[in-house]
Amino acid sequence: MAAWLRLFLLKQLAVGLSLLVIMQATLIAEEQKSTPLKIESEQLIQPEVERREVKLDKIDTEDFEASAFFGILSVEDFGANPVYGTRFAYHVNEDIFFEGTVAQSTTSQTSYERISGQPLPLLAGNNSNLLYYNVSLGYNLLPGEGFLTRKKAFNTALYVITGLGTTTFAGADRLTLNVGGGFRFLATDWMAVHIDVRDHIFNIDILAEDKTAHNLEVTLGLSIFF
């Protein structure tokens, strides 16, 4: 190889190397410049994470409760029959709640009708259907806990409830007072199982005399808080 070529290559190598060194140096310098900044900014951000503001409106408020229930409604003189319906509740504070209920049932023939073999039923057609709605006020009388195992506990509550409403039965709307109580078992913090016992009291004149009928109801329900 010619000497001039070797010299040329060596020169090229020297230039390349020196360029590389300069680039490296500037990179390091840049890094050195940016590193302390990065630490500083990290320290600046840190307390902000700790002192994060609470967005009150982002907190999920669960004061409403919707439920579906089924059970047995005993209508005085007209047998005990399946009943199903829905409830909607608003919890005002930890003790008091308002509740609205709509439910329906179909009554059966009276014992007399069945024994005597009457060809014409007392309540024809739709009149044997019973539909009621009411608005009630409930009070959590005994809040408590149910212990399933040593480590697992569920919140429960025994409540009393009373309210007014209307029962559409035997061709008329009847003012109805309801009195009762229930047991709420919170399976999770948003879902509960209810057992309710109510007495629906209304006046009825279908069997000649005007009398006060007590209609007992036992239901099982499932509710969701939202």
Next chain:
Amino acid sequence: MRLFNLLFCILSTLYVSTTYAETEVQKVKVSDPFLEMHTGPSDAYPIFNVIERNESIEIIKQHTSWFLIKNNKEMEGWVHSSQLEKTLTLDGDSVKLKSFTRENYLEHTGEAGIMGGNFDTLSMMTVYANYALTKNLSAELSASQVLGNFSSRLILDAQLIHQPFPSWRISPYFSLGAGQIKTSVRSTLSQLTDRTDNTANVGLGFKMYLTRRFILRADLKNYFIFQSKNNNEEITSWQLGFAFFF
């Protein structure tokens, strides 16, 4: 069966909306002196853990005045809003935690309740809601049902309520309203027919603050029913009920 299907649909939609709703977990550092974690959302439930200042917690949800929180050891418990006041209003003095004491009643936005009583000699029940226009004045909508042996009546009213002394524990009020009354006659009585009439009413009553957000209300009203027959009917009603404010 159709009703049942409808119920099922409503409940399943509710389920979906509650589980998939965009809920952002709020992670905060406690600025109050300490938090007492109860096992349930009531003072009746025992305290099982105490959280100190500067510990970080997650706020999961709120039920009435109680907050479900989780500490850094994954323990969940209920804390009353009064103990979280400083933590929740940190950095933003303008953000005010809505608490429901008697004093706060003056700042309430509305009220809803149920009442029962008599309309002349017949039984009556009412559901109502109102909106506070000022401290003294509120606009109210109500629906009442009157049930008798021969007829049933549905009354829809809009009224203005004036409370001259809203800060009193037992606060009297005056009301002035107008509405419609729909009378349905039982089919067996053929000489009378269903009808709808306009009404106006004046009333007075009182509201009594009982406990946290809970109000007792007594109401006396005089109804003027403008009947189509030209002779106006005048009926007095009285009711007693319970309400809550928000």
